[in-house]
Amino acid sequence: MFESSKPVIEDTEENRKICRNYCTRCPNAKHHCLDKHQPTELFCARGPSSATSMKMMGCFCQACEIYIKNHLRGGFFCVRR
Ligand code: SF4
Ligand code: SF4
Structure with missing residues (x-):
């Protein structure tokens, strides 16, 4: 049986479009x-930004x-690894 506690967000154009309203x-x-810097959006699916020395400020997630x-937690997916 497939079990996963981590939600999987699909990297689709539709999701990227939604993300752009926030990120x-x-x-x-x-x-x-x-x-x-890549990736430029949808960090919860595509991983954190490659930008360096980032501080956590004002996440809209x-x-x-x-x-x-998807019951995500914490936000700041562009920073967190
Ligand atoms: S949760 Fe954050 S990173 Fe994920 S799509 Fe929404 S705004 Fe973008
Ligand atoms: S702080 Fe949150 S809303 Fe802003 S870019 Fe990063 S993941 Fe997106």
Whole structure:
């Protein structure tokens, strides 16, 4: 039987579009120019940003429907490894 406690978020264009409503607008993304580093969005599915020396500031994930639907925790997926 397949069991997993970790939600799997699919890397789809639809999910990226939802993510852009939050990640690209948050203080963290703007301050650290996350649009200049890969991955640029959907960090909960694609892993953290390759930008360095990031601080945790003002994550918008908690308002995102993907976050809510998948019962994600903590936010700051662009920073956390
Ligand atoms: S939970 Fe955060 S990283 Fe994941 S799609 Fe939503 S805004 Fe983007
Ligand atoms: S994961 Fe959170 S802190 Fe990082 S860019 Fe997305 S909304 Fe901002």
